Amino acid sequence: xxxxxxxxxxxxxxxxxxxxxxxxxxxxxxxxxxxxxxxxxxxxxxxxxxxxxxxxxxxxxxxxxxxxxxxxxxxxxxxxxxxxxxxxxxxxxxxxxxxxxxxxxxxxxxxxxxxxxxxxxxxxxxxxxxxxxxxxxxxxxxxxxxxxxxxxxxxxxxxxxxxxxxxxxxxxxxxxxxxxxxxxxxxxxxxxxxxxxxxxxxxxxxxxxxxxxxxxxxxxxxxxxxxxxxxxxxx
Amino acid sequence: xxxxxxxxxxxxxxxxxxxxxxxxxxxxxxxxxxxxxxxxxxxxxxxxxxxxxxxxxxxxxxxxxxxxxxxxxxxxxxxxxxxxxxxxxxxxxxxxxxxxxxxxxxxxxxxxxxxxxxxxxxxxxxxxxxxxxxxxxxxxxxxxxxxxxxxxxxxxxxxxxxxxxxxxxxxxxxxxxxxxxxxxxxxxxxxxxxxxxxxxxxxxxxxxxxxxxxxxxxxxxxxxxxxxxxxxxxxxxxxxxxxxxxxxxxxxxxx
Numbered sequence: 001x002x003x004x005x006x007x008x009x010x011x012x013x014x015x016x017x018x019x020x021x022x023x024x025x026x027x028x029x030x031x032x033x034x035x036x037x038x039x040x041x042x043x044x045x046x047x048x049x050x051x052x053x054x055x056x057x058x059x060x061x062x063x064x065x066x067x068x069x070x071x072x073x074x075x076x077x078x079x080x081x082x083x084x085x086x087x088x089x090x091x092x093x094x095x096x097x098x099x100x101x102x103x104x105x106x107x108x109x110x111x112x113x114x115x116x117x118x119x120x121x122x123x124x125x126x127x128x129x130x131x132x133x134x135x136x137x138x139x140x141x142x143x144x145x146x147x148x149x150x151x152x153x154x155x156x157x158x159x160x161x162x163x164x165x166x167x168x169x170x171x172x173x174x175x176x177x178x179x180x181x182x183x184x185x186x187x188x189x190x191x192x193x194x195x196x197x198x199x200x201x202x203x204x205x206x207x208x209x210x211x212x213x214x215x216x217x218x219x220x221x222x223x224x225x226x227x228x229x230x231x232x233x234x235x
Numbered sequence: 236x237x238x239x240x241x242x243x244x245x246x247x248x249x250x251x252x253x254x255x256x257x258x259x260x261x262x263x264x265x266x267x268x269x270x271x272x273x274x275x276x277x278x279x280x281x282x283x284x285x286x287x288x289x290x291x292x293x294x295x296x297x298x299x300x301x302x303x304x305x306x307x308x309x310x311x312x313x314x315x316x317x318x319x320x321x322x323x324x325x326x327x328x329x330x331x332x333x334x335x336x337x338x339x340x341x342x343x344x345x346x347x348x349x350x351x352x353x354x355x356x357x358x359x360x361x362x363x364x365x366x367x368x369x370x371x372x373x374x375x376x377x378x379x380x381x382x383x384x385x386x387x388x389x390x391x392x393x394x395x396x397x398x399x400x401x402x403x404x405x406x407x408x409x410x411x412x413x414x415x416x417x418x419x420x421x422x423x424x425x426x427x428x429x430x431x432x433x434x435x436x437x438x439x440x441x442x443x444x445x446x447x448x449x450x451x452x453x454x455x456x457x458x459x460x461x462x463x464x465x466x467x468x469x470x471x472x473x474x475x476x477x478x479x480x481x482x483x484x485x486x487x488x489x490x
Contacts, residue, residue: 088411094443098249174325191331201335205328212323
């Protein structure tokens with residue numbers, strides 16, 4: 001049980017002051033321990049989220065493009081990714097361990113499978129929402145089917161696709177907090193490791209929340225940059 | 236045989252052992268206590284009790300408020316904020332905050348899970364009501380219906396798929412998070428997952444199988460109930476477009 005020894009290590013911390021022995025919220029302790037305890041798990045957590053969302057996006061986007069022209073695929077894909085989405089993440093990590101072992105691979109498989117349903121739905125809905133007039137005008141200008149897809153439908157679907165990626169990203173930040181069950185690290189192991197110590201829970205939990213909001217903000221910024229016409233139309 | 240083949244055999248053995256834990260039970264790793272088998276039933280009951288109570292209270296709190304705000308078409312910003320914050324707080328952090336600040340016990344677990352259950356129910360119900368065509372609402376008003384009557388007899392029936400979708404999302408989320416409720420002192424099916432030193436690897440894997448099956452069973456059951464309570468007129472327009480009745484697309488994602 002390699003992850004149990006991991007927790008044992010996490011449990012060890014010096015409790016010098018009254019505040020710490022009362023498991024309180026201790027700014028001094030936080031300032032002293034922040035760099036050593038929280039920075040590495042934070043970046044590991046970020047790594048899990050970024051890799052998982054990227055993998056999930058590539059798969060879901062490809063499935064969305066394929067299903068856009070073959071509508072009958074939408075039902076089965078939503079059904080299968082929906083079952084994956086329903087399986088609780090803790091269970092998914094543990095069910096994969098006998099097959100893929102402990103570590104990053106297992107965590108990424110489980111986490112990216114959660115993003116599939118969210119992103120796929122938004123890709124399909126976004127592509128389908130392109131106005132028929134825009135499509136007709138493009139065809140009338142002599143664009144081929146795949147040019148219509150990549151130059152008209154995909155750009156028009158970008159806001160919806162970004163919305164899906166943003167939801168998937170914040171969700172994944174939360175689920176990655178459970179990736180320590182697959183011994184894949186992240187901030188969750190710290191929360192779990194000392195659940196009664198307020199300083200620890202607030203910092204580790206707070207970092208997850210901050211990460212979710214910052215990534216969401218960055219994606220929103222990227223969305224604004226890549227779809228300048230949306231703002232122009234509103235102005 | 237290569238290392239891949241060996242691994243598959245080991246995995247098959249692990250899953251077989253876990254299923255034996257579920258079906259037959261055994262003595263705990265630490266000795267002296269029966270675990271698994273029929274001992275899982277009280278844990279399953281506790282899991283369902285906690286989930287039912289949390290979702291029930293969340294509905295009682297969130298639905299009236301969402302219907303009222305949705306009917307007035309007011310408070311978009313508040314709704315968007317609830318959706319964002321609800322998604323951004325990890326369930327493990329929520330349990331952690333509860334343990335650190337209010338301590339162990341069923342009421343505290345219930346409070347944490349209720350907070351987790353509220354955002355999807357609230358946001359979906361609000362969107363469901365607020366997206367009803369204004370023309371339909373005006374027609375009802377013109378026929379002399381009272382405002383509460385409009386909510387009950389016009390907007391709510393049209394919003395059923397979304398309202399119910401929100402409840403489904405919450406149930407599945409709460410079942411998932413109730414798995415780590417043993418951390419806050421409630422012995423649910425997740426006990427074996429958070430205490431592998433007592434239950435062993437087979438117990439941990441067995442509990443993971445049980446929790447996964449429970450979540451899927453809940454989703455499928457609720458999908459069937461949803462089909463039964465959805466007004467006929469809505470069903471005609473929404474189910475014909477897709478072949479698969481479960482995991483319907485009519486849900487705002489705010490897990």
